[in-house]
Amino acid sequence: MPQSSSSRHISTTTDKRRLCAAGLHGKIAARKPLLRTGNKQKRLVWAKEHKEWTLDQWKSVLWSDESKCETFGSNHHVFVRCRKDEQMDFTCLVPTVKHGGGGVMVWGCCAGDTVGDLFKIEGILNQHGYHSILQQHAIPSSLRLVGPSFIFQQDNDPKHTSRLCKGYLTKKESNGVLRQMTWPPQSPDLNPIEMVWGELDHRVKAKGPTSAKHLWERLQDCWKTIPGDYLLKLIKRMPRVCKAVIKAKKVASTIDVWSLLVGREPIHHYQHNQKLQALALSPETAAIATASTFQIKVESPDDRGYWRTSCSFQTQKLVNFLHLTHDSTGSPVAVAAAEEMVYLLKPDVPEKVLHSTYGQPVTCLDVSTHQAAFGVKSYGWFTNNGNKVTEDVN
Numbered sequence: 116m117p118q119s120s121s122s123r124h125i126s127t128t129t130d131k132r133r134l135c136a137a138g139l140h141g142k143i144a145a146r147k148p149l150l151r152t153g154n155k156q157k158r159l160v161w162a163k164e165h166k167e168w169t170l171d172q173w174k175s176v177l178w179s180d181e182s183k184c185e186t187f188g189s190n191h192h193v194f195v196r197c198r199k200d201e202q203m204d205f206t207c208l209v210p211t212v213k214h215g216g217g218g219v220m221v222w223g224c225c226a227g228d229t230v231g232d233l234f235k236i237e238g239i240l241n242q243h244g245y246h247s248i249l250q251q252h253a254i255p256s257s258l259r260l261v262g263p264s265f266i267f268q269q270d271n272d273p274k275h276t277s278r279l280c281k282g283y284l285t286k287k288e289s290n291g292v293l294r295q296m297t298w299p300p301q302s303p304d305l306n307p308i309e310m311v312w313g314e315l316d317h318r319v320k321a322k323g324p325t326s327a328k329h330l331w332e333r334l335q336d337c338w339k340t341i342p343g344d345y346l347l348k349l350i351k352r353m354p355r356v357c358k359a360v361i362k363a364k365k366v367a368s369t370i371d372v373w374s375l376l377v378g379r380e381p382i383h384h385y386q387h388n389q390k391l392q393a394l395a396l397s398p399e400t401a402a403i404a405t406a407s408t409f410q411i412k413v414e415s416p417d418d419r420g421y422w423r424t425s426c427s428f429q430t431q432k433l434v435n436f437l438h439l440t441h442d443s444t445g446s447p448v449a450v451a452a453a454e455e456m457v458y459l460l461k462p463d464v465p466e467k468v469l470h471s472t473y474g475q476p477v478t479c480l481d482v483s484t485h486q487a488a489f490g491v492k493s494y495g496w497f498t499n500n501g502n503k504v505t506e507d508v509n
Contacts, residue, residue, distance in 0.1 A: 157299040162360035165353070173350045174227040176266045176296065177257040178308040181236065184316055185218045186330045219331050222248050224256050225311055226265070227350065228343035231256030235331055242277035249283060257293065268296045270303065304410055305356055307349035310429050314341060317465050352409070352431050359408040359433060363390045370394075372403055393437035397447065404449045406434035411460060413439065413447045426462040436480035436489075450487050452477040457489055 220240070224231035232252040236244070257265040267284065269275045287293050303309050318337040324330035370391075371381040393406040402415035402425070411428045425447060436452040442461070449460040455472040457480070472491045479490040 151301075154300045154302075158302055158305070158360055161297065161299045161302075161305075162357040166357040166361065168354065168357075170351065172266075173353050175261050175264075176268050177224050177226045177231065177253065177261060178268050178306060178311075179222070179224040179253060180270065180303075180306060180308045180312070181220060181222045181240065181272075182312040182315075183218050183220045184319060184330060184334060186324050186327055219327055219334060221334060222252065223308070223311075223315075223338065224253060225308060225346055226257065226260040228347040229260050230311075230338055230341055230346070231260055233335060233338045235334075240274060242274045242279050245274045245277075246280050246283060249280060254287065254292065263292060265293050266296050267293045268298060268306070270298055270306070271300050304408070304429075305360070307346075307353070310349055311341065311346070313429070314345065314465065317463075320463070348431065355432065356409065363408060370403070370405065372396075372401070393434050393451070395437040395439040395449065397439045397441065399441060400445070402439060402441075402447050404437055404439040404447070406430075406437050406451060409433065411437065411449060411451055413449060413462075415447065426460075428458075428460045428466050430456070430458060430466065432456060435477060438480060438482035438487075440482055440484055450480065450482045452480045452489055455491075457487065459487075 220236040221233055222236055222240075223233045232255070234248055234252050253267065257267065274280065284293070284295055288295055299305070315334065315337055318340065319330065319333045322333045322337065324333045369384070371384050373381055391405055391407050393404075395404040397403070397415075400415065402413060404411060404413045409430050409432070411430065411434060412424050413426045414422050415425050416422050428449070430451065430453045432453040432455075434451050434453045438450045440448050440450070442448050446462055449458075450469070451458045451460060454476050457469040457471075457477060459467045459469050461467075469487060470489075475491045477489045477491055481488050
C-alpha cells in the first residue's frame with residue numbers, strides 16, 4: 116500500500132477516487148498494430164535503396180493513393196472548457212449532422228510539382244474498379260506529367276496487388292511504359308501524397324461544402340489550386356525521409372504517462388515504432404505530444420477515458436524541441452523547433468512557420484500560453500509575441 120510523504124496510509128479506493136476526480140478514468144488500453152520486424156526491415160531496405168536518389172529521380176515518381184473526405188465535421192477531437200451547467204451551451208458544442216453529411220472517396224496522384232487526375236470512387240472499390248483507374252487515370256496522368264519509363268508508386272492494398280492489377284502493371288513494365296516501385300508495408304508516413312491529402316482537406320473545408328455533390332465540386336476545384344512549389348517541397352524532403360528511416364532502425368520507444376497523485380502504475384502506456392526525438396506534456400490537462408522522424412502526434416483521453424490521437428502533423432525537418440500548451444478553447448497547441456524552423460501546430464489547421472532562422476539551428480525553446488522564445492546559435496534570443504503567437508493561439 117502506498118504511503119504519502121507524511122507516512123499516512125492511502126487506500127486503493129482513495130487512489131481511484133482522486134484519479135477520477137482528476138478526470139483520469141481507468142480503461143482497458145486500446146490496441147494498436149505495431150510494425151512487424153519484417154516490415155521494419157523492408158522500410159530500412161527501401162530507405163537505403165533510395166537515399167542517394169537525385170531530385171530528378173524523385174520527380175519521375177507518380178505518387179498515388181485513395182482518400183476519403185467528409186462533407187461536414189472532422190475526425191479530430193475538439194476540447195472545450197466549461198462549467199457543469201454550460202455543457203449544452205451552443206458555444207461549447209461541436210455541430211454535427213447525421214452520418215457526417217455524406218463523404219466522397221477519391222483516388223488521386225501527383226508527380227514533381229504537378230497534380231494528376233482526381234477520380235471520384237463510387238461505392239466500394241474492388242480490383243476491377245482499380246484496374247479501370249490504372250487504365251483511365253494512372254497511366255495517362257503518368258505519361259502526361261513524367262513521360263515513358265515513369266516510376267509508379269502504390270501501397271500494398273489487396274486490390275492493388277491483385278492478380279488482375281499486378282499482371283496489368285507487369286505487362287506495362289515489360290513494354291517499357293513504367294517501372295514499379297517496391298513499397299514497404301505499413302508505410303503511409305513515407306508517401307508525400309498523404310500530406311497532399313491534408314492540404315486538400317484544409318482547402319476544401321475552407322469552402323464550406325454542404326452536400327456530397329457540393330463537396331465533390333469543391334474537391335475538383337481545390338485539387339487544381341494546390342501550388343507547385345508546395346508539391347516540389349514535399350519531393351525535396353524525400354532524401355531526409357530516407358535518412359530518418361535509416362537513423363531510426365532497430366529503435367523503438369515505450370511511453371509511460373504517470374499520475375503524480377498515485378505513481379503506482381502508468382495511466383497510459385504504449386509502444387512507439389520509432390525513436391522519439393522530442394516529448395512534451397500539457398501543463399494543464401492529460402495530453403502528450405511526441406515527435407519521431409517528421410511526424411508530431413498529440414494524444415489525450417476522450418470523455419470516456421480512452422487515449423486517442425487528437426491531431427498529427429508532418430514537418431519538413433527533424434524535430435529537436437517540442438512544447439505543448441492549449442488555446443483559449445482548450446484545444447492542444449504544439450510549438451516545435453525543427454533545425455532552423457519553428458512551427459505552430461493546431462488541430463485542423465496546416466502547420467505554420469512562426470520563424471525561420473535562415474540556416475542557424477535552434478538551440479533551445481520555451482513556450483507559454485501567449486509567447487514562444489527560442490535561442491539560435493550565435494544570434495542570442497528571439498521572442499515571438501503579440502501579433503505572432505497571441506493571435507494564433509487564442
